[in-house]
Amino acid sequence: MRIAILGGTGDIGEGLALRWAFHADHEIVIGSRESDRAVTKAREYETELSSRGVDVTIDGLENPDATATADVVIAAVPAYHLVDTIESVAESLTAGTVLVSPAVGMRHDEAGMHYNRPGAGSVTALAADVTPEDVPVVGGFHNLAAGRLANLDVDLSMDVLLVGEDDDALETVAALTDAIDGLRPLEAGPIDNAAEVESLTPLLINLAEYNEGLHDVGVRFE
Amino acid sequence: MRIAILGGTGDIGEGLALRWAFHADHEIVIGSRESDRAVTKAREYETELSSRGVDVTIDGLENPDATATADVVIAAVPAYHLVDTIESVAESLTAGTVLVSPAVGMRHDEAGMHYNRPGAGSVTALAADVTPEDVPVVGGFHNLAAGRLANLDVDLSMDVLLVGEDDDALETVAALTDAIDGLRPLEAGPIDNAAEVESLTPLLINLAEYNEGLHDVGVRFE
Incomplete structure (x- = not known):
């Protein structure tokens, strides 16, 4: 599965990228507003993984390009950038992503x-409001301890809470959660x-x- | 320590009464709007504890009488009865309770x-608003699994979250929490x-x- 992490240069994005590359063999693409920054971080994550015997290629792209080829897009940006970020990738989101x-x-x-x-009732509801209708939205990974997630030496033992209306999408995100050792x-x-x-x-x-x-x-x- | 549990006939009240009598030797008084109901429940709890080899006397009193002699008063009533209940015992609350x-x-x-x-910001804030000023208020025991708490066969492993401004009062309630095996x-x-x-x-x-x-x-x- 190809996972685009928009805001993949931030702390939760970093942790998810490293863990999915380390514990599973998902293909990771780091998205950012500037491709240079995305590429730099992607190289850092490759180096970190390589030092642990995991040799993978991680792409670094501008957010819309990262989104275009992904099966799952994680909008790991601060709440105040969420609407802008989703709007900036809306045309690159394909039905079923x-x-x-x-x-x-x-x-x-x-x-x-x-x-x-927020007025929409929650940040997840706000995300759903600005996401194209044929793209299911799942709220998740809100409550992860970011530092422990990004430190591959640390065993995790945490629950991940998911909200959403689309059963297939929920199942996909639950499987991605399960793929990281110690997350339920x-x-x-x-x-x-x-x-x-x-x-x-x-x-x-x-x-x-x-x-x-x-x-x-x-x-x-x- | 003498603990009055107002609403001690409800599920959280029952669990706290049984656990404090069972794990610690705190003196428990069950408060209710009707003393008959309080006495009936107190006898039930005594029987339950006696069947486990713990012979204690649990008082059952009307809420104001239960409050008057207590060091700690637990307002274990539904949110919509909270203000009424606290107002009904306000004159029986002594400074430092x-x-x-x-x-x-x-x-x-x-x-x-x-x-x-609620408009006050939280139910705990609402409780503090109607409680006499010389009586410190602590919010706590919101998130207990009531059925497991009341079943003395079950080992607990749960955290109890406390909020409050008075350090001595917080310390008292933290110690009461610690006194129940499995609560932190x-x-x-x-x-x-x-x-x-x-x-x-x-x-x-x-x-x-x-x-x-x-x-x-x-x-x-x-």
Whole structure:
């Protein structure tokens, strides 16, 4: 499967790229607004993987070119760039491509981080609103501990919560989640349930802030 | 320590009463709007504990009488009864008593459960607004799996998230949490962070709904 990671130069993008190349043999393409930056990061990830005996080619392309050939597109950009980014690749998305939205809108005050719920109801709903109708949207990978994900020395033991309406798309993203050792996919229902999933991200940040010994926190439901 | 559990006839109240009597030797008083109901439940809990070799006396009283002699008061009532309940016991709360609010406001639609954020910002903030100023309020025990908590045969392995401004009160509630085998207290910051904590409850319900094998779900952060 060919996976385009838009914002593949950021921390969650890096972790997903490395893990999918390392644990599975998915073909990874890093997307960015500037192809130079995408290529530079792709080379870095290749070097990191090669040092662990995994010799793969990772492409680095501008976002629309990365999108055009992908089976799954991860919009791993900050919430405030999400609409722009999806609009910039809309014409390159082909019917049946799955678009995954891991973005969470947050605001900070003296107490800590807070979920900044957009008018659309959730960031995933916002993504779905601007994505072409024949492209199913899945919300997922919101609550990953980014540093641990990107460090291939660390064993993961975290749940990944998925929301979406298209069963095939959910199944595809669940399989991609399962392909990374230590991640377990859980379904949280349709996109109308995304706000409760996205609200978990500021909570994880607050828990790391207020509890010694908790850093880069993941979550398990049992 | 003497703990009054208002709404101690409900499921979270039952679990906390049984666990504190079973794992620790805290003195438990069940509060209810009707003393008959409180006494009946207190006798049930005594019988359950006695069958496991723990012979204790559990009081059953009307909410104000239960409150008057308690060191810690747990307002384990549904969110829509919270303000009424706290107002009904306000005159019985003495300075330094700790009031704990586990209530979460939720609404249901076709997709699932949703956090119903009150105008005060959170249910914990609402509780703090109507509690006398010299009584510190701690939000906690929102995210417990009630059935597992009340079943003394089940080993627990869950985190309990606490919010509050008063360090002594937080310490008291953290110690009460620690006293129950398998529960770990984590601090989530001041009451301004309560909404992110309370939002977890509808998410737990949605996960149980959409994933086979997940029932009465608890959460661990690691």
